[in-house]
């Protein structure tokens with residue numbers, strides 16, 4: 001007679017919250033585990049659970065760091081992000097020492113994972129933009145984002 005050994009699942013089942021289509025609900029539907037990394041693969045990143053928020057920054061520091069006119073990130077609690085590799089860092093901004101890709105930034109107990117670093121960005125739709133006073137005039141308005149001149153909650 002055979003017997004069956006019950007095993008605890010390795011990870012919780014994916015969230016299935018199909019209640020509505022607000023940005024918060026789309027965010028909640030993002031996969032439980034999300035992976036990404038730099039261009040050469042030396043730095044890998046794994047996030048678990050939905051991000052706290054998803055936003056866009058137009059500030060001068062971000063523009064210089066990314067060499068791009070704006071960038072988008074998903075912000076997670078630090079404990080929800082696992083990093084492999086040894087990224088270089090400058091003022092909390094972490095990039096690969098080999099290929100130079102900027103992968104994430106750390107502020108306090110939060111980690112901003114750059115959306116372009118993630119393999120799957122499905123469901124990660126920006127809800128807000130900050131430093132909009134530096135926003136390029138020719139950029140069209142994005143749907144579903146609240147624009148702040150400076151920081152979130154600021155002017």
Ligand SMILES: [Zn+2]
Nearest residue numbers: 038040096099
């Ligand atoms: Zn790299």
Ligand SMILES: [Zn+2]
Nearest residue numbers: 057058059062
């Ligand atoms: Zn910025």
